[in-house]
Amino acid sequence: MEIHVISIFPEMFGLIAEQGVISRAIKQGVLSLTIHNPRDFADDKHSTVDGRPYGGGPGMVMMLEPLLKAITAARLACDGEPTVIYLSPQGEKFNHQAAARFAQDSLSQESSLILLAGRYEGVDERVITSMVDEEWSIGDYVLSGGELPSMVMIDAIARLLPNSLGNAESAKQDSFVEGLLDCPQYSRPEQFEGQSVPGVLLSGDHQAIADWRMMQSLGRTWLRRPDLLKKIELTDKQVDLLEKFKREL
Numbered sequence: 001m002e003i004h005v006i007s008i009f010p011e012m013f014g015l016i017a018e019q020g021v022i023s024r025a026i027k028q029g030v031l032s033l034t035i036h037n038p039r040d041f042a043d044d045k046h047s048t049v050d051g052r053p054y055g056g057g058p059g060m061v062m063m064l065e066p067l068l069k070a071i072t073a074a075r076l077a078c079d080g081e082p083t084v085i086y087l088s089p090q091g092e093k094f095n096h097q098a099a100a101r102f103a104q105d106s107l108s109q110e111s112s113l114i115l116l117a118g119r120y121e122g123v124d125e126r127v128i129t130s131m132v133d134e135e136w137s138i139g140d141y142v143l144s145g146g147e148l149p150s151m152v153m154i155d156a157i158a159r160l161l162p163n164s165l166g167n168a169e170s171a172k173q174d175s176f177v178e179g180l181l182d183c184p185q186y187s188r189p190e191q192f193e194g195q196s197v198p199g200v201l202l203s204g205d206h207q208a209i210a211d212w213r214m215m216q217s218l219g220r221t222w223l224r225r226p227d228l229l230k231k232i233e234l235t236d237k238q239v240d241l242l243e244k245f246k247r248e249l
Contacts, residue, residue: 062118084114
């Protein structure tokens, strides 16, 4: 899977390309990450990429031409026709299902994404209308730029690509994979300041452990994100486990 990012701060992406899941995906050859700096496409000696907004108002707006040239260069570098995404508070809310779609597309065909990381007060609207295919947001808040949302998207997608995790089962057990939050996790020591690892996890009974984890996942979702439960149809067993969780609570 090819991902190209349009950003005036390319150095921000150096660390994620060298550490963690994204680095592993790159080393495994399932992900390539390329950064394009719009300043390289500016036509003045100061490499200007922002200007005052027409109509007045505070702040600056990212200019049309450097962005169009950067996106065009990224398109030419892609194999096949890429999807151009603008990271924006006005975009659709990014979630696990979206990440899974992008990852799955890369398995069935040559898949390329171009992520446009805006800055200042945003980008010239004509860039969006002429070059952008989709707009995505990572939450209902405003950040200084689209670099961090781009990294969030890249990480969420990369961990779903083959061979990007040390254990492929890890991704299958993440929160939201089945529409539920993840269950509590424990490691050594078994006892710590009066808190114990639940006995069922020490039992060696794989079915009992699976049932306990599902019950905790259901219960945690019911307590913290009841809206998620409304979106899925629980099996009879899941209904029983959730009722058991409520009783024990």
